[in-house]
Amino acid sequence: MSTETFEFQVEARQLLQLMIHSVYSNKDVFLRELVSNASDALDKLRLAALRDDGLDVDLSDLHIQIDVDPEARTLTVRDNGIGMSYGEVGTLIGTIANSGTAALLKELEEAKDEAGAEGLIGRFGIGFYAGFMVADEMTLVTRRLGESSGTRWSSRGEGTYSLEKVEEAPQGTSVTLHLKPADPENQLHDYTSTWKIREIVKRYSDFITWPIRLVPQAGDGEETAEPETLNSRKALWARSREEVSADEYHELYKHVSHDWRDPLETIRLQAEGTFEYQALLFLPAHAPHDLFTRDFRRGLQLYVRRVLIMDDCEALLPPYLRFVKGVVDAQDLSLNVSREILQQDRHIRMIQRRLTKKVLSSVKEMKANDPEKYATFWREFGAVLKEGLLGDPDNRDAILAVTSFVSTHEGDEPTTLQQYIERMKDGQEHIYYLTGESRQSIENSPHMEVFKARGVEVLLLTDPVDEVWVDAVGEFEGRQLRSVAKGEIDLDVQGGEQEDSARQEQDESYAGLLEWMKEQLGEEVKDVRLSTRLTVSPACVVSDAHDLTPALENMYRAMGQEVPVTKRILELNPGHALVRGLQQAYAEQTGQEDRAELAETAQLLHGLAVLAEGGQPKEPARFVKLVAERLERTLR
Secondary structure (H helix, E strand, C coil), X not given: CCEEEEECCXXXXXXXXXXXXXXXXXXXXXXXXXXXXXXXXXXXXXXXXXXXXXXXXXCCCXXXXXXXXXXXXXXXXXXXXXXXXXXXXXXXXXXXXXXXXXXXXXXXXXXXXXXXXXXXXXXXXXXXXXXXXXXXXXXXXXXXXXXCCEEEEEECCCCEEEEEEECCCCCEEEEEEEECCCCCCCXXXXXXXXXXXXXXXXXXXXXXXXXXXXXXXXXXXXXXXXXXXXXXCCCHHHCCHHHCCHHHHHHHHHXXXXXXXXXXXXEEEEECCCCCEEEEEEECCCCCCCCCCXXXXXXXXXEECCEEEEEXXXXXXXXXXXXXXXXXXXXXXXXXXXXXXXXXXXXXXXXXXXXXXHHHHHHHHXXXXXXXXXXXXXXXXXXXXCCHHHHCHHHHHHHHHCXXXXXXXXXXXXXXXXXXXXXXXXXXXCEEEEECCCHHHHHCCHXXXXXXHHCCCCEEECCCCHHHHHHHHCEECCEEEEECCECCCCCCXXXXXXXXHHHXXXXXXXXXXXXXXXXXXXXXXXXXXXXXXXXXCCEEEEECCCCCCHHHHHHHHHCCCCCCCCCEEEEECCCCHHHHHHHHHHHHCCCCCCHHHHHHHHHHHHHHHHHHCCCCCCCHHHHHHHHHHHHHHHCC
């Protein structure tokens, strides 16, 4: 058969060079990757046979086999799984991942230490290429179930790879590594040694369902040529806690998540009674790079009586827990079950409710008993968890119980809503918050001025989801959640009859100016009024109590939803010299021509208020022109 030669893409060549010239001490991960790929191929074959009774396939001896040849310095990992077609080899093996290669390269190059770089090997589907850390050349031979011919792929990792069709190929896949020359001074990396193979498999792959067999060589001094099964094949979730070490749990997590870093927390659950199932869940220590993308693959591995029937069952957990990895093994589900059926299955819905409550209660325990670990969890996944405040009203209280917020309270420690309530000032009725792009922009917002002056705590919400869930939740333990940038602010923690009387007099004296400014800015504002929230700034713009904020409007438009533009309210600070001067000039200049320049001042004041909250004037060029003209006059 003819052989075709192809070139790797530029980023793929760079990645291969990183692998080939790797200085990671733990090169053993290459075998973990190849065994994991072989296990996946066996899982897919068994599942295909379960779903199609007409397939002519022998399931009696599915296994993974490892052969080593010390003289030829080769190591081969083969399986009798589902195999790959010619086209699949070109797509899955011939190119390094379909996306994310550039991001991976950047992370590998910027990794601060060896452990951090090594932990990236299993990501973006490049585990197969870890073999180039120990091999000068790699050859793959495969034949897909149901096809008569196979495919051979080979490469020395130098920029090209070859593909050819072969007539004689057993079903499944074999990967042969032509190992680099032996290092006499470092026998720990002798991958032709059977003791080394046993050690790697026991450490990384002992839990894999399929037997991993090592074929001994005559030169090894073995008395028998019978293959030796290296792994125990025990499902960790079916064993008691006392029988399983933390390292074993961690390796299972790495196998199911392809994260290859230890999880932050391990969660076990066993349900008995009319419907039995076991679950072993993991909270990752780091958020994946694509967690907020549409293509993010979520879901748990679903087993039925220890038979893997779905690799990413989304129905087992709600979307806001999509970062959770793990396995669920149910006893009474059908083996031949589709995703559509699972969505309606009452047993699956029951499992989802139980798993959700278990994850949230585990986070609550972590928060109480291990604040440092909880802080890591919240930093990585807090923004995702808060999505549940919108989509899961049944568990809203449980989510709020584990939710932390940055606030203006002394110190940088995040606070809970319960702690906020305990610190509320006498007479304070509401829980106050402000949303924004960053903590710095919120703290410098003019909306915060009176709260700073009176020492009233405000929650600083910077995640995009915060714009939405606060309106959906509305209150906590009878206390309303109130935005300091919406509606009128009336802080009852200070003041009294004397302050109310002074405010009424002020409203009356400014009534004419406010009405006139509303007419001048009628196209841009809903109303103009005196502010009770400003102490330093001359003006600010606020939304009405039940209006959408500008950020929320932009969010809806980005999602393709038509949202009408909402006029906002301009508030003036009567204690500011600029506003007092404006009031005086309005009272003195009664003619229409006299107030033409005053109208420009009103427009400038409104534009400054919009800029102060991070917005943009309706006509930026005109606003800049007005500012320039005013500055020019001051220099004459």
